[in-house]
Amino acid sequence: MSQQADKPVSNERVEAQYEEYLMPIWKSLNVPIKRASNCTVEDFEGNEYLDVFSGISVTNAGHNNEAVVEAAKEQLDEFVHGCTYVHPNEPAAELGEKLAETTPGDLRKSFFCNSGTEAVEGAIKLARKYTGSKEVLALEMSFHGRTLGSLALTGNKAYKSEMAPTINDVAHVAPPYAYRCQMCDGGPCSCACAEDVKHVIDTHTADDLAAVIVEPVLGEGGIIVPPEGWLSRVKEIAHDHGALLIVDEVQAGYGRTGEMWASDHFDVVPDIMPQAKGIANGLPLGAFTASAEVADAFESGDHLSTFGGNPVACAAALATIEQLEDGIVDNAREQGAWLSDQLAELEAEYDVVGEARGLGLMQGIELVDHSGTGPMDVAPAPDAKLAKHVAKHLREEKIIMGVGGFHSNVLRFQPPLTISQKQLSRTVDALRDAIEAHRGDSSA
Structure with missing residues (x-):
């Protein structure tokens, strides 16, 4: 019997079991999940997160459809x-x-x-x-x-x-x-x-x-x-x-x-x-x-x-x-068009947003550092540190967003395709706040 079998299930317990018994195959988002519904997930302490990553682009029809x-x-x-x-x-x-x-x-x-x-x-x-x-x-x-x-x-x-x-x-x-x-x-x-x-x-x-x-x-x-x-x-x-x-x-x-x-x-x-x-x-x-x-x-x-x-x-x-086929793909198209416009505004507003790009609800923003040069000098240097800081800030605001890209500097919007404009708006507002708070943190 597990030594922890008599302990109540908690974030800490699940994370400890991962550390002890699972191979460290990938970086964790540090959000244990007890249950999920549509676009939100809940941890073992009752904290609810807006999921804008959907298990790496998997729960397209919404969690627990x-x-x-x-x-x-x-x-x-x-x-x-x-x-x-x-x-x-x-x-x-x-x-x-x-x-x-x-x-x-x-x-x-x-x-x-x-x-x-x-x-x-x-x-x-x-x-x-x-x-x-x-x-x-x-x-x-x-x-x-x-x-x-x-x-x-x-x-x-x-x-x-x-x-x-x-x-x-x-x-x-x-x-x-x-x-x-x-x-x-x-x-x-x-x-x-x-x-x-x-x-x-x-x-x-x-x-x-x-x-x-x-x-x-x-x-x-x-x-x-x-x-x-x-x-x-x-x-x-x-x-x-x-x-x-x-x-x-x-x-x-x-x-x-x-x-x-x-x-x-x-x-x-x-x-x-x-x-x-x-x-x-x-x-x-x-x-x-x-x-x-x-x-x-x-x-x-x-x-x-x-x-x-x-x-x-x-x-x-x-x-x-x-x-x-019963409206969810249509929602992805409509919400994706709205999101694309919002991310384009962020690109125009902040020089650390090198490019916003994507289709539907597969969108990304590439964060850059203008103090350095990028590959072959065709664009500013990728800023992986800033992307990490921004993602952590969002997680503290109870929003889960993935970070990826060849240079690890792209914030990835890949939510359940059932997401509402209100939920996307909350994400964009939090993202703007995170960029404001951390755009000078590249050297941290």
Whole structure:
């Protein structure tokens, strides 16, 4: 029996158990959760926080969404597990059909797994099987997961330190990061970073390209939105070289950007589309979806997942999609437009706000220090210290906001898509106060 079993549950106890028994895999937001509802979470001492991060962009339909919870409970009463790929079940079958209807263009067949990382790795396997080629191109500053295969695709050494990615046939290309673009020399965007894909293929590959994988909006990279025409040009180059375009919608999908899929903003249909995070509103589920032609390259035994497509998670996913389509995506679009205007005002008001950017309710502001120079001198230096101070200030005001970006200087607005304008207004006001209070703290 645990030595703490006779002690009342408290923030302190849970944090102590984490310290003693859980591996320190990621930085904590220091807000233990006892319960959650819609856009708020509550700790063990009764403190209520406005959640503007939604478990890293997961609870898109709101914490503890009643319809999603009820769907999961109903399936729990029927059966919990039979391995979807051994025993066909109705929730997985219905979800497969629903994704065929919901995903872009001719995407039709899905494989269910447990996470975004697994969805990405499965997509790479499928692309290799379909094309007969092995090499993959990914973006610098991208994030696709933390297992060894997906880590090879991720374009950030901070995640790779002391790890040895097992996919060797990976090259990286310049990201569509206009604020710190090293190709357009401060002038109007020319989409030169898209042309870099062709350059890297010609100079860094062995003419054995299976896929180019991109995020339609880079999440961990710092909420980076590609310029118009970039994604379609990347797809064209990939196809010219006999490769597939994999669009990783794990973080940007399921209404996050104000459209069901971020790809929809750019009128591009991926060849394979990994998904996860918002798919089941917090239950563990991932998927990758492809056209029938591409999907049928898989033969029996090529890929499998014991828990993938768990019927409880699939039932929750069906309810989640129904909730998203019933006005929640519309709310993300409307509130996102309002929020974008507010953040643009902050950019104009404070020189420490280098850039505000995003789509829908996937927004970020990049904090900078004008006393230093940034990468290649194209923008002021990233200010990670200020971002940390601001996030801590917000947490003290009972608002949870994520910090990320390649340079750890981007404040991330990724709330439940059910958030109200009143709640967003509270967040923006608190953010303004935090910037006022800490904009001189970079050297602290």
